[in-house]
Amino acid sequence: MGLTIIISKPHLRTWFTSLDQICGTVVFTNKRPVNVANIVVYVEGHLRTSTKSHNVHQEIPFSAYEHALFCRRSIVFQSNDNPTGKSCTLFAPGTHIYQFNLGMPLFTCCCTSQSMNNRHIQSTLPPSFELVSESLKISVSYRIRAVVDRPGLLRCNLTSTRAVEFRPLPPPDLGSLQRPRYLKVTKDLGDQILEQKEDNATGERNPPPYDTAILFEVSIPESRIIRVGDRLDLGITVFVPHKLRKALATIWLESLAIRLRSTTMITVECATRAHIGYLDLCKTQGLLPLEFSNACERFEVPSELWRNHVYPLILPSFASCGIQRQYALEIAAGFFSPTTNKVYTVRTSVDVAVKNADFCAETPPEYTVEEGR
Ligand SMILES: [Zn+2]
Structure with a gap:
């Protein structure tokens, strides 16, 4: 079994910006018949940090932390009689291709996952970047993730991911026409x-x-x-x-x-x-x-x-x-x-x-x- 994500490139850019559509195909191949409940494609952004403290007497070291900036999904295949997600379709051996089209948001959307007193304000998505220093590692990354949902207790879902680079759209420039003071x-x-x-x-x-x-x-x-x-x-x-x-x-x-x-x-x-x-x-x-x-x-x-x-x-x-x-x-x-x-x-x-x-x-x-x- 194999799962591949192919992202189409509609422009010369190798990266995506706010409100861009990310289009592509998901190719699922299987040599034996496989039961599939659905195939879902996600676009998501993550913030990951990890720190190490050299001195034990230092302020409280905060170790690894992972935070989802946003997540959007698109169901590219759903078993016909599968409103509850319990039934499935038998895929004959071969190659199965599905198109996807997901829009990059303008803002973060993580508010639902935060407790009331630690809630983040919705803001422009940060750009993809990685910062590595001796004691601190920060990364903001974006990716497309495809999941083939295989029902059954002992069956593992099949997942594939592909990183995309994101650079936020600069905010409108209202002051540039005036002579600078x-x-x-x-x-x-x-x-x-x-x-x-x-x-x-x-x-x-x-x-x-x-x-x-x-x-x-x-x-x-x-x-x-x-x-x-x-x-x-x-x-x-x-x-x-x-x-x-x-x-x-x-x-x-x-x-x-x-x-x-x-x-x-x-x-x-x-x-x-x-x-x-x-x-x-x-x-x-x-x-x-x-x-x-x-x-x-x-x-x-x-x-x-x-x-x-x-x-x-x-x-x-x-x-x-x-x-x-x-x-x-x-x-x-x-x-x-x-x-x-x-x-x-x-x-x-x-x-x-x-x-x-x-x-x-x-x-x-x-x-x-x-x-x-
Ligand atoms: Zn947040």
């Missing part, structure tokens, strides 16, 4: 300059005390939405008070790194585990003088350094069924002062949402793999 996040290097001041015992030449310190400002579109395939749209400005500039003489931008920090969190019965990953978007090293005109205290870091870099295809931000994926854009810069012979580093970050662009019409590139930490 920018949000500013600032960070000052005050503490580092002050630390230098206290370092007088070493006899090093340090800048005198100041009211204001170097200010590092990053501006990003106010929507804080990052779209896969878009160029990095941000502005970086450095403010150096006139007095400090005079004391330090020259300041150089020594390094600049822009990266995305992803946080994947899983919550199972009040226990939360998180995994942090990083993806470098742009990294430059070298000395770039900060040239200020006399009247101005601000220096705009030239956007040529990053504007030709694009956001690669990564998992979108999502939150459903106790699993969340969040992003932050991190910008780190190093400033070098030959006067003090020191590098002052500053780092700032801003929470962003990653949306996949409208990628449905073409064959997509592979997801970019990030570095886990």
Whole structure:
């Protein structure tokens, strides 16, 4: 006996998205006569996690956990006189082929299986993905499953599964037509300059005390939405008070790194585990003088350094069924002062949402793999 699932490919994509129809055939072959009650095909999504704790004194370790995100089914064969599921049809030896057509939902549908105080809110289905770290394993997977139901106590049902990749449809983009307004996040290097001041015992030449310190400002579109395939749209400005500039003489931008920090969190019965990953978007090293005109205290870091870099295809931000994926854009810069012979580093970050662009019409590139930490 054999059971095979063949999924037809109506488009170039190798994956499916929300509301897609998954069509195909189920091929059942038998060499001997077999009694069959019915043949059912399912499309289903699962979330699986497992953790291992290296330290026994750590918080309660939560072991393996499996959760059904949704399940839809289609009966492709049902024995004629089988309203109760007890009777069956005798299949003569041969090959039996059945078509199926199942629709991918837009949202999770697990509410019925949850107790009242642990009920999940219906939300957009998460994309297929797998995350494996030393202590945590998370996978969201989708599959087609066919079952030949054979009645009788000693007869095993015949089951076959086939994995499908799922990427959710990005939510409608209502703000993209408006001209973006920018949000500013600032960070000052005050503490580092002050630390230098206290370092007088070493006899090093340090800048005198100041009211204001170097200010590092990053501006990003106010929507804080990052779209896969878009160029990095941000502005970086450095403010150096006139007095400090005079004391330090020259300041150089020594390094600049822009990266995305992803946080994947899983919550199972009040226990939360998180995994942090990083993806470098742009990294430059070298000395770039900060040239200020006399009247101005601000220096705009030239956007040529990053504007030709694009956001690669990564998992979108999502939150459903106790699993969340969040992003932050991190910008780190190093400033070098030959006067003090020191590098002052500053780092700032801003929470962003990653949306996949409208990628449905073409064959997509592979997801970019990030570095886990
Ligand atoms: Zn759920």
